[in-house]
Amino acid sequence: MNYLRLLTAFFWVSVAGEVAYRVNFFFQLFQSLVSLGIAVTGLSVIFSYADTLGGWSQDAVLALVGVYLFVGGFIGLIVQPGMEEFIESVHDGTLDFTLTKPEDAQLLVSIRRINIWSIIDIALGLGVLVYSLVRLGEQVGIGEAAEFLLVLTAGAVIIYSFFLILATLSFWFVRVENFLTIFQSMYEAGRWPVSLYPGWLRYGLTFVIPVAFATTVPAEALTGRLTWLTLVIAVALAVFLFITSRVFWRIGLRHYSGASA
Amino acid sequence: MKALLDLYTQQFKTTLATMVAYRASLLIWMLGQVLEPLVYLIVWSIVSNSSGGSIGGYATSQFAAYFLLLMLVNQVTYTWIMYEFEYRIREGLLSIALLKPVHPIHSDIANNLSSKLITTPFMILVALALVPVFHPSLPLVPWAIVLFFPALLLAFAIRFLLEWTLAQSAFWTTRVGAVNQVYFVLMLFLSGQFAPLTLLPFPVQVAAYVLPFRWIIAFPIELVSGRLTLNEAFIGLGAQAAWLLASYFLFRIVWRAGVKIYAAVGA
Amino acid sequence: MPAQSIHIKDLRKVYIVTQQETGAKATVKSLVRRRKQEIAAVDNISFDLAPGEIVGFLGPNGAGKTTTLKMLSGLLHPTSGEATVLGYVPWKREKSFLKQITLVMGQRNQLVWDIPAQNTFELNRAIYRIPAEDYRRMVAELTALLELGPLLHKPVRNLSLGERMKCEIAAALLHRPSVVFLDEPTIGLDVTMQRRIRAFIAEYNRRFEATVLLTSHYMADVEALCKRVVVIHRGKLLFDGELARLVQSFTEHKTIVVQIGDCQNDLASYGEVISCEGGRFTLRVPKDKTARITERLLADLPVIDLLVEDPPIEEVIERVFAQENP
16 A cells, blocks of 8 residues: 555655654653643533533533543544644745655655654543543443544544645635634634534634534444534544545646646 | 834734735634634533533533634733744754844744734634624623633733743753643643533642633633632732743743753754 | 667746835835736757766746756746657656656755765665666765765865865765766866866766756866757757757857967957967957958067967857847
8 A cells, every 4th residue: 555655665764754753752741741731620610500401511622632542543643743744845945846756745744744753632632532531431332442443533534634634725825724713712712512613612622623513422422422414524523624625725736837827 | 123123013014914815724714713712611611501401500501602702812911822832943043043133032922913913803703703602791891801811811821921931941852842732731631621620620720720821711710700809800910920930030031041051052 | 678768848837926116115015016027938949868977957046047956856847848858757756756866956065064975865865766786886976977086074164165065066976877967066176176067967868978068157068078068048048969069050250369479469450359468369260251360460460479269158148148138
């Protein structure tokens, strides 16, 4: 599998690059643990005043935090670094090097930079997930697990395509990095169930900046809240965005190389 | 004195131009500033509603008022120097600043104030726009409103000095990010950004009162919300003044030590 | 393999730029309607390269050199005209085409910054699917030719500019491309390093029979490597032929360097005095009068030494471009 081979090659390059900075590991670990600490402390204060939050039990919200960390780690591992570097390369001309390589440019650009320390977030998220699942006990069965994997994958595809669409804008606009920062700010809101938010905010966090599909929807699946409608929308949106982002990318590339429309 | 005024005027023009050039990032930053208190507002409102309309002395509408005020107080007292200081040292900009006959903090003050002249009106507009959405309730206590402004000013001064001092940790470590993060955690819980302080466990409240954090954010909000007696208000202002003095001395000491280290290592 | 390695015919690349004049009134007007102007970065050029040729591509900044290279490497679509490289249409960017070419740009890195160059080599190996044996052999050859030995295991950011350039070039040639595009490869390097890289390019061309198209500011690059030069200015081809002929046809002057005792004399009657230093005069004289003036100098003055030279090529090129200026 060609993709796998390339991915492995880029992965080891990234590892080599980071290993030189060993102290980064402890620094990252510290940061991730502090993040986790904030989330858990906040939860315990809130749940000292109420048993459920908009219908979500403390363990359910904890599961959400786990998904939040896990998906956040995935974004930080491979989605964001590649897109950030791509945006830079459009402006400093190093994109030309990528374009003279005999591999699909979108693929190269997507896997070119891997921030391996985000693995810590992925691991922590997984840990929190498992812990909260144990506490949720029999509420989670095979059906929920399968749905979870499905919408989690859909969520990952949605996030990736969303980032790609934003990054592709740098073929036309300068300073697109700002748009990536929007996602960062909005993603914070994904620590809580999106269903808690008033209509307009919920809509924004679902369809404008798809934070909901990254965090709340997979957590819904895991805690048995997922409706068929949501599942279908998630999968359909994933397919749609993946295709759209690819088409938009090719349009951007043609624009960059001055092809007639 | 005139030179200082000149400096501030020039800095204002520079800041204005920079902000226009970076208006997109600015907008996005403000979006983030609004979103965080908004999320806590919503979460606490839900908890309050599901517990019969109020918890810990705060009704849902009072939560709304608290967090909308939080947006404004946070905006007015905000500084970003902790993010920049390490960059300045690395890029040699600090050396350039040290060559000038004016303390570097002045251009930071000027920059901070100039940018707030522009962003604060926006924030006020946003907060006003959210009023019909969240229905906050705020009693109108005249003396409280009057005392709010000196409290706000003191809060800003304390926060600025403290964070400027904190930023100088860059003289001693490259792991400034870790230092900042610890500070942010303390701020989040102890200054009232996560929840009104009276909702937190008692030991945490004590810590918040003893440390400067309460006086930076929570105190002005509690004051203008009419939750304090006149006595408490004056004692609070006194506490702020004391912390301002303490912050100033801390700032002087740390700066002198920092510059010594910087000069020893070589610019 | 087609007869010509690179074939270019009537290649044209036009950019549309908006005009912006200064002044308040013009700025306001430009908010409503922008005046657009067409600029031909490359204006109907044609030339061919045979396999194994090294050709120098000369021109001042903005002449269209880089634009042409980008079209030939598939990065840019032309506005009109045709070009084929190794029989492929470059901007179709077919994988089999990309595997046979390479583009090296001076002052732009494809090496990953924080890690040893060796790692970027491995990356390219994966991308170009170079078989293990070929890869090993190529790395060994390149290491020997470029003296890369100790450099490969140092992080790229710790290398000097010259060392980095050597590694960049090596990384670009691992897949043994048969067409090499070099865009200002020696820019910013010291004289020794420039010479080494020139020697390497000549050796690579010889050993692997690669076609090389090289753009440069430095006449020394071109003099050392290229028998044939193509001169471009404002998008148009001014000259295509041997370097020696370029000098011959575009100059009506020669330079006489004559050494006498001191600079006291005024030699203006013999020719245009360019400079004098310690008795060493540099004169510019019309080509057809060179012999006569030399006679006169030798007869009239106590000449210690006399040298007749072609004017420096930089000067020639400047004049070539100056001809285009109204």
